Amino acid sequence: MKNKTFGSALLVAGTTIGAGMLAMPLTSAEMGFTYTLALLFALWILLSYSALLFVEVYQKAERKDAGIATLAEQYFGMTGRVLATLSLVIFMYAILSAYVTGGGSLLAGILPFLGDNATPISIVLFTVVLGIFIVISTGAVDGLTRLLFIIKLVAFVLVLGMMLPLVKSDNLMAMPLKDFLIISASPVFFTSFGFHVIIPSINSYLDGDIRRLRIAIITGTAIPLVAYILWQMATHGVFPQSQFVQIINTDPTLNGLVNATYHATESSLISGAVRTFSTLALVTSFLGVALSLFDCLDDLLKRVNIRAGRIGLGLLTFLPPLAFALFYPDGFIAALGYAGQMFTFYGLVLPVGMAWRARKIYPDLPYRVLGGNISLFIALLLGLLIMNVPFLIQAGYLPAVVG
Numbered sequence: 001m002k003n004k005t006f007g008s009a010l011l012v013a014g015t016t017i018g019a020g021m022l023a024m025p026l027t028s029a030e031m032g033f034t035y036t037l038a039l040l041f042a043l044w045i046l047l048s049y050s051a052l053l054f055v056e057v058y059q060k061a062e063r064k065d066a067g068i069a070t071l072a073e074q075y076f077g078m079t080g081r082v083l084a085t086l087s088l089v090i091f092m093y094a095i096l097s098a099y100v101t102g103g104g105s106l107l108a109g110i111l112p113f114l115g116d117n118a119t120p121i122s123i124v125l126f127t128v129v130l131g132i133f134i135v136i137s138t139g140a141v142d143g144l145t146r147l148l149f150i151i152k153l154v155a156f157v158l159v160l161g162m163m164l165p166l167v168k169s170d171n172l173m174a175m176p177l178k179d180f181l182i183i184s185a186s187p188v189f190f191t192s193f194g195f196h197v198i199i200p201s202i203n204s205y206l207d208g209d210i211r212r213l214r215i216a217i218i219t220g221t222a223i224p225l226v227a228y229i230l231w232q233m234a235t236h237g238v239f240p241q242s243q244f245v246q247i248i249n250t251d252p253t254l255n256g257l258v259n260a261t262y263h264a265t266e267s268s269l270i271s272g273a274v275r276t277f278s279t280l281a282l283v284t285s286f287l288g289v290a291l292s293l294f295d296c297l298d299d300l301l302k303r304v305n306i307r308a309g310r311i312g313l314g315l316l317t318f319l320p321p322l323a324f325a326l327f328y329p330d331g332f333i334a335a336l337g338y339a340g341q342m343f344t345f346y347g348l349v350l351p352v353g354m355a356w357r358a359r360k361i362y363p364d365l366p367y368r369v370l371g372g373n374i375s376l377f378i379a380l381l382l383g384l385l386i387m388n389v390p391f392l393i394q395a396g397y398l399p400a401v402v403g
């Protein structure tokens, strides 16, 4: 049984470490390592805090398989349910479409013999093969995640093994090039620590055992924190800041970063290792989000008394992102631009509101997250700030960042 807690922690870590980790060094290139480290710690605390608020609220859930939208309805009625459902479902469809598109093109790169149809075939293959695990069970996803996580770890250790010896402490001392970069970078860092969609799936996988859910979340968020610190130390430490800024000016993508690391280490192994790592980051995050969407749609259909069955739910989960990736790859890009805002809403503002209400209605909650109502208030303010950062950048109040 203990094993399931460990599997859940890996599901949390696997969902968290995704595309965001690859974007982060580019976002923070101008910020210097010290400030980057401060932002990593601050957002790790904020997002673990909001995840633990969900745990607090789950103590009084009506069913152990209640989804986030069901919790929202319990505390905020139909408005809560509708807002939570919209932000969750649009967010997850958008991010899955992006993962399917990215995963498909990575796969097409290694299946060139498929000729002209390589990309669409790869997109379908990627979705169907991984989708089967979701339809089978959470246990199946747990098993696959364990395997992939080990390979991902080996690739990451290889990358670090090649980069960390080249780190120069001078490079790590760089200061921010502009004021307020730390605020501009916060939405990308915030989303990089995100995994909260998977909490309902894990709660029901752990049979509503609050203690184990808490352990899974704390362990599962500590792993990404360590990984992000090492990864940022490697990238910030290998390149002098001026060169780092040049990289993001010439090619502000993962490719640019891979090429630059390749030149710095002069080892062709590094490109392979970074690519393996980033592919697996995409796959494990895909698995976590797809499992969450599957359970979220189940929760929604139960509410309207429809029993779709696992195959039906699988089709509902995967057909829309597949269709978008195949026929309209730009379709969800617009939605993706608002992913940070949607996530700030259901991942921070909503749990703060629910915990605040739960504490009023049930003053005797056995488990309460540290920090009292003051912390709730600070978290809410930070959430509102992060939500508005893209607008503040657009309006020219904050400097722009990559990502």
Ligand SMILES: N[C@@H](Cc1ccccc1)C(=O)O
Binding pocket: 015, 016, 017, 018, 019, 020, 021, 191, 192, 193, 194, 195, 196, 197, 285, 289, 343
């Ligand atoms: N943390 C994930 C994105 C994500 C956010 C919120 C929920 C699920 C996934 C990434 O960096 O790619």
